Amino acid sequence: DIQLTQSPSFLSASVGDRVTITCRASQGISSYLAWYQQKPGKAPKLLIYAASTLQSGVPSRFSGSGSGTEFTLTISSLQPEDFATYYCQQLNSYLPYTFGQGTKLEIK
Amino acid sequence: EVQLVESGGGLVKPGGSLRLSCAASGFTFSSYSMNWVRQAPGKGLEWVSSISSSSSYIYYADSLKGRFTISRDNAKNSLYLQMNSLRAEDTAVYYCARPQDFFGGAFDIWGQGTMVTVSS
Numbered sequence: 001d002i003q004l005t006q007s008p009s010f011l012s013a014s015v016g017d018r019v020t021i022t023c024r025a026s027q028g029i030s031s032y033l034a035w036y037q038q039k040p041g042k043a044p045k046l047l048i049y050a051a052s053t054l055q056s057g058v059p060s061r062f063s064g065s066g067s068g069t070e071f072t073l074t075i076s077s078l079q080p081e082d083f084a085t086y087y088c089q090q091l092n093s094y095l096p097y098t099f100g101q102g103t104k105l106e107i108k
Numbered sequence: 109e110v111q112l113v114e115s116g117g118g119l120v121k122p123g124g125s126l127r128l129s130c131a132a133s134g135f136t137f138s139s140y141s142m143n144w145v146r147q148a149p150g151k152g153l154e155w156v157s158s159i160s161s162s163s164s165y166i167y168y169a170d171s172l173k174g175r176f177t178i179s180r181d182n183a184k185n186s187l188y189l190q191m192n193s194l195r196a197e198d199t200a201v202y203y204c205a206r207p208q209d210f211f212g213g214a215f216d217i218w219g220q221g222t223m224v225t226v227s228s
Contacts, residue, residue, distance in 0.1 A: 001170075034214035036153075043203055043221055044153065049214035087153055091212045095167050097143070099153040 002026050002090050006100035012108040017078045021103045023071045023088035032092040035064055035073045038102075039084045047086075048073065083107050110134035110217055112204050117222030124194050124226070130187040130204030130219055138182035141165075141207060143215060144189050146200040156202070157189065194226045 003026040013019050023033065031051040036044035046055045048064035051071055061076040075082055088100040116128040130142070144156040157178040158167045166178055177190040187204050201223050205215035 032212040036215075038153075043218035044215070045218075046214050046216045049208065049216075050212070055214075055216065089153075089155075089214065091207075091214060093212075095158070096169050097155040097158070099155065102152045 001096060002029060002092065002094055002098050004088055004090055004098050004100040006086075006088060006103050009101065009103060011103055011105045013078055013105065014108045015078050015080060019075050019078060019105065021073045021086055021088075021105075023066075023073070023100050025069045025071075025090055027094075028068045029090045029092040029094075031067045032090060033064075033066070033071050034089045034091060035062075036087045036089065037082075037084045038087065044087065078105075080107075110206075112206065112217055112219035114202065114204055114219040114222040117202065117224045119225045119227065120194055121228050122195060122226055125190070125192045126194065126224060128189040128191065128202055128204075128222055128224070130189075132185045132187065132206070135206070135217075137185040138162075140209060142180060142187045143205045143207065144178060144187075145203045145205050145215070145218075146198075147203070147221075148197070148200040151200075154200075159187070191224070194224075196226050198224060199226045200224060 005024045007022045033051045035048040038044040047058050052064045063074045086103045111133045113131045120126050141160045143158045159178045175193045179188045201221040203221045204219045206217040207213040
């Protein structure tokens, strides 16, 4: 199975900060990677697919990059509503569709 | 409006069974593969199972070891998850999720989730 490792697991930041979350895959997955945002008690929300394509309706302060085994999610200027937990997911043909362990973004 | 609504969760004793349902609306259900994803309390997301649009291809997480069965009824726009021999570690919120309609598509539509608690 492909393993996804996110770093950091916890991140403390302030409104207006630029933050980056990294997701590393145990083997190459081309660009078959998605990023989700989840708030407490809610279902995950798709932010980025195909590693760098912004889902419709998602603010442009969110961006994704990478291919192969290393990927990043960047939030250019944190807003109050961005404090949440973020997950990466690989969607390569190799099942299972693994998720990373999550990165909890908290207000400093 | 594109929507997925899960139901069927609840409290069940270890060794018991439960059948979850997911009702789809607002899109052509029969054209999409579908997935179940679960999340144990305070934990991360875990993909559980996938089923192709015509039920020809079915996949499960290895951790389930044959205890769960995914199915669908395209005439009823519904997805199901039959869960047998339930264990405490199956306690989780179970989400149904629709992927984008291309290879490697991410899960763009999620239900609100249904809670399954396995406890004596």
